[in-house]
Amino acid sequence: MTRLSELRQQVGQLLIMGFDGTAADARLRPLLFGTQPGGVILFARNLAGPRQTFELLRGAQQVVEQPLFTCIDMEGGTVDRLRDLIAPAPAAAHVFASASQKLFREHGRLIGAEVRALGFNVDFAPVLDLALPASRAVMTTRTVSAEPDDTAAYAREFLRGLRHARVLGCGKHFPGLGEADLDTHRELPSVRKSLALMRAQDWAPYRELRRELRFVMVAHAAYPEITGDRTPASLSRKWMQDILRRQIGFTGLVVSDDLEMGGVLAVGSIEEVAVETLRAGADLFLVCQSEAHVWRAYEAVLRQAEGDRRFARLVARAAHRVLKFKRQARELRPVKAAPTDRQVAGLRAALEKFAARVAREARA
DSSP: OOHHHHHHHHHHHTEEEOOSSSSOOTTTHHHHHHHOOSEEEOOGGGOSOHHHHHHHHHHHHHHOSSOOEEEEOEEETTEETTTTTTOOOOOHHHHHTTTOHHHHHHHHHHHHHHHHHTTOOEEOOOBOOOOOGGGHHHHGGGOOOSSHHHHHHHHHHHHHHHHHTTOEEEEEEETOOTTOOSOTTTSOOBOOOOHHHHHHTTTHHHHHTTTTOSEEEEOSOBOHHHHSSOOBGGGOHIIIIIIIIIISOOOSEEEEOOTTSHHHHTSSOHHHHHHHHHHHTOSEEEEOSOHHHHHHHHHHHHHHHHHOHHHHHHHHHHHHHHHHHHHHOGGGSOOOSOOOHHHHHHHHHHHHHHHHHHHHHHHO
């Protein structure tokens, strides 16, 4: 393998990409082959049916040499990509209202079972943001409690349910969007909260779950009381290296939220933020919407690594961590067959029964 092709492979491992279309066809395959991404993420635009979703993910893996992280956002409630393919899953807040740890775990297990059946191995859930008044209009039922201990208790059981289904979970959105009153998809929120309060409140679920979380997703929000400027956490070495890695002690993979979101593009181009999130300490970055942005981000990281030996070493170390993680993760073993109609019907019935029980428990 030439040095350039080795570097291309390393850069690809740091990218989780979205794309258009519902098949690994002649349009998609060159993008996958050219970037050799570490993972793919699917959205509603990619999902036409259970078997089609399975075949799309299997087709993507056939083009990529290393095992893929096959990712989806499945929290239940407002963030439920599979509601039309299988059945709606209850929101985290509604499950938490049941006050039943058994139901918290069952929430994760059922969501894990449906995503696993379709061929996914990573669910970007649970949300660890606190349910505080400032963010209520943005986060709605995605958050469960204003109390860190309650948030961690729900998330721990949800993660256990995902693990039972052989799906990797991800805590998000570090260091916390509970006090953010703007939607990071569109704007860069500025959270004015002291280091002491962040440590006591927003970080607490990450600290408590640091050995159980396999991924942590970093938010596009600024914390000027702590960093002294409006640099998003997703581009901040202080947040990713000094606090998440050293103070909290997280040893899993750090992934930046979608670099096409307005919260991060407010401070730089897609090329600039792709380079800077890795420089700050991310192991992986998401580019979810535009295939042109996928290429631009990938090529920007590659060019920077070609001309900057220090950055190239950083890329190599991150790629090594990703590949080591993949070798050790049994969740990345492929699902052998597409879900049958009977299997899908069983998942649908189980989710509908669970949703009815959650509603009864919450009323009680």
